Amino acid sequence: MLPKILVIDDDASLRRVVEYNLQEAGYQVLSAAGGEEGLRLFAEESPVLVVTDMKMPDMNGMQVLKWVKKRSPETMVIMVTAFGTVDVAVEAMKAGAYDYITKPFNRDELRLIVAKALQFSGLTAENSRLKAELSNKSDYRTIVGSSKGMERVFEVVSKVADTDASVLITGESGTGKELVARSIHHKSRRNNAPFITINCAAIPRDLLESELFGHVRGAFTGAIKDKIGKFQLADGGTLFLDEVGELPLELQPKLLRALQEKVVEPVGGTKPYKLDVRVVAATNLDIDKALADSTFREDLYYRLAVIPLHLPPLRERQEDIALLLHYFCGKHGANRVKFGNGVLNILTSYRWPGNVRELENLVERLLIMRGGDTITIEDLPEKICNGATTLGVKTSSGNVINLPEGGYSLEQLEREVVVCALGRNLWNQTAAAKFLRIPRHTLIYRMGKYGILPPLHTGR
Ligand SMILES: Nc1ncnc2c1ncn2[C@@H]1O[C@H](COP(=O)(O)OP(=O)(O)OP(=O)(O)O)[C@@H](O)[C@H]1O
Ligand SMILES: [Mg+2]
Numbered sequence: 001m002l003p004k005i006l007v008i009d010d011d012a013s014l015r016r017v018v019e020y021n022l023q024e025a026g027y028q029v030l031s032a033a034g035g036e037e038g039l040r041l042f043a044e045e046s047p048v049l050v051v052t053d054m055k056m057p058d059m060n061g062m063q064v065l066k067w068v069k070k071r072s073p074e075t076m077v078i079m080v081t082a083f084g085t086v087d088v089a090v091e092a093m094k095a096g097a098y099d100y101i102t103k104p105f106n107r108d109e110l111r112l113i114v115a116k117a118l119q120f121s122g123l124t125a126e127n128s129r130l131k132a133e134l135s136n137k138s139d140y141r142t143i144v145g146s147s148k149g150m151e152r153v154f155e156v157v158s159k160v161a162d163t164d165a166s167v168l169i170t171g172e173s174g175t176g177k178e179l180v181a182r183s184i185h186h187k188s189r190r191n192n193a194p195f196i197t198i199n200c201a202a203i204p205r206d207l208l209e210s211e212l213f214g215h216v217r218g219a220f221t222g223a224i225k226d227k228i229g230k231f232q233l234a235d236g237g238t239l240f241l242d243e244v245g246e247l248p249l250e251l252q253p254k255l256l257r258a259l260q261e262k263v264v265e266p267v268g269g270t271k272p273y274k275l276d277v278r279v280v281a282a283t284n285l286d287i288d289k290a291l292a293d294s295t296f297r298e299d300l301y302y303r304l305a306v307i308p309l310h311l312p313p314l315r316e317r318q319e320d321i322a323l324l325l326h327y328f329c330g331k332h333g334a335n336r337v338k339f340g341n342g343v344l345n346i347l348t349s350y351r352w353p354g355n356v357r358e359l360e361n362l363v364e365r366l367l368i369m370r371g372g373d374t375i376t377i378e379d380l381p382e383k384i385c386n387g388a389t390t391l392g393v394k395t396s397s398g399n400v401i402n403l404p405e406g407g408y409s410l411e412q413l414e415r416e417v418v419v420c421a422l423g424r425n426l427w428n429q430t431a432a433a434k435f436l437r438i439p440r441h442t443l444i445y446r447m448g449k450y451g452i453l454p455p456l457h458t459g460r
Contacts, residue, residue: 002028002192003118006047008038008064009080010056014103018051021107022114028192035059039067049076049117054088062092069096076117143176143183144327146423146454147317153180153309160307161187166259168244168304169282171311174357177282178242180311184280185238193237198230201243209251210267213258219268231264231277238278244304245285245296256300279304314352314359319423321348324356326426328363337367340376344424350384415450418443427454 005027009015015031022029030045032038035058042050050068054061065077079092079100089100098117101109143154160167161184169177178197185195203211210219214229230239241247247255258264259279263272281304290296314320322344329337339347352358362384366375377385418436425431433443446452 002026003049004028004030004045004047004192005049005051005114006038006042006045007031008033008035008050008052008056008061010034010053010058014053018110021110022051025111025114027114035061035064038064042068043071046072047075048121049078049114051078051080051114053080054085054092055082062088062095065092065095065097074121076121078113078117142327143179144323145317145320146323146427147312147319149312149317150320153311156307156309157184158187160184160309162189164278165306166278166304167280167307167309168287168301169280169309169311170287171282171284172313172353172355173284174355175311175313176356177284177311178240180309181238181240181280181282185240185278188238188278190237190278194234195238195240196230196234197240197242199242201246205248208248209254212251213254213264213266214269215267216269219266223268226266229264229266231258231275232273234277235275236277238280241279241281241304243283243285244281245283245287245290247296249295249297252297252300256297256303259300259303314355315350318348319420321359322424323426324359325363328360329367332364332367334367336373337370338374340374342377343375343380346377346380346385348420348424411450414446415452418446418450419452422447422452422454 005022007015007018007022007029008031009018010033012033015033019029019031030041030047032041035052035056038050038052039059041047050064052061052064061079061081065079068075068077073096076098077096079089079097081089081092081100081102083102083104086102089097089102092100098120099113101113143150145151145153157180167181167184169180171177181197182195185191198211200208209215210223210227210229212229212231214232215223215227217223217225241255254265258275262276263274265272287296287301291298291301325339325344325347329335347359354361362381365381366379370379418432421432421435422429425435429443429447430440433440436443
């Protein structure tokens with residue numbers, strides 16, 4: 001990933017020269033013709049370095065500097081000043097600018113000062129990406145989970161992200177398929193190029209082909225000008241084919257060709273385009289059934305599912321429920337909220353047909369409707385209280401234990417109980433030990449015995 005630099009200058013010719021010089025030196029350059037535009041681009045693109053002119057009509061360089069530093073103190077800012085205004089430059093340095101450069105300057109002076117600033121900040125490309133991820137902990141790239149099932153998902157994601165292999169994500173509705181697709185893109189070297197999505201089930205069949213591949217003017221009635229398809233928009237980046245199981249049979253060969261030969265042909269066109277697009281697809285259909293019924297071509301399936309990735313339903317990863325509750329409370333600005341007696345029990349044994357999306361919606365609703373800082377059983381919707389699992393054996397303490405017909409190892413059960421207790425207590429060992437009514441060292445001993453490790457990443 002090339003370091004991203006934002007150049008802000010109202011003088012178009014100077015801006016172009018700076019842009020050109022930095023691009024030639026191997027940086028990715030964004031440019032803005034004024035302070036406001038610059039700040040907007042800054043917010044959207046998070047560049048690692050800003051080069052801003054001091055005097056601009058809408059907002060001066062000092063204001064830009066202060067805004068950037070307040071929002072992102074680690075970003076380097078270089079001021080461009082007019083000859084003879086050293087005092088302003090000194091003021092800017094005091095306010096946190098890394099350095100200044102006086103007009104007129106030559107190519108080498110500019111490159112040297114930029115290279116020094118980047119070296120100083122230690123922001124190698126990789127570093128800046130990690131920083132961005134950390135600072136965006138609660139954005140759409142964060143996937144929460146510490147269950148075995150999610151650990152496997154994280155492992156596959158990190159292995160495949162930086163390859164060009166197609167990934168087919170399967171899983172029930174609301175399990176996080178799109179989130180995982182975005183995460184694959186963001187962890188790949190395509191990170192700076194677009195992530196384009198198309199929902200194959202939401203677009204009418206007769207428009208889908210031109211949405212995907214584009215069309216040329218006059219290709220059909222109503223095609224009054226050329227249209228760029230999603231494949232072309234995603235060039236260099238990732239195309240997310242959502243609900244791919246619903247792709248009409250007649251379009252499947254064309255998609256297969258695009259994947260195999262890496263070329264697309266707009267509707268009505270004669271000249272195929274060569275493209276560099278990574279495809280990630282998702283479906284919540286039973287794809288085996290679609291293959292058996294011949295509504296989905298097998299050859300296309302194998303092309304899409306070079307790496308198959310299944311997201312387990314939430315009911316199969318109960319350890320994640322407390323973490324997710326905590327995460328969504330934080331996301332909605334309610335870190336202080338607590339869950340009263342029995343609430344976690346009920347939420348853990350509920351079946352969550354709408355998976356994580358249903359859980360997030362519930363949290364939002366509970367936060368709006370709650371009376372105080374504690375959410376109690378009375379706050380829970382009836383559907384959830386009634387829907388909590390009633391299978392299994394009710395023990396004398398009123399808990400439900402599901403034991404398989406064929407018997408079950410007590411050690412395995414103990415391991416699961418320890419993992420669940422830790423998960424529920426957000427991996428706080430003191431709290432988990434208290435929950436299990438054992439001393440902390442006993443808990444640590446059991447963790448060692450069963451090889452239970454705290455999740456490396458409970459939020460990414
Ligand atoms: N593990 C997770 N951590 C944090 N948020 C999650 C997680 N899984 C899902 N979400 C959130 O739940 C919501 C639903 O996820 P997403 O849209 O990715 O699901 P989906 O599998 O694509 O669903 P559908 O099949 O209905 O399109 C999103 O807001 C997403 O951010
Ligand atoms: Mg989706």
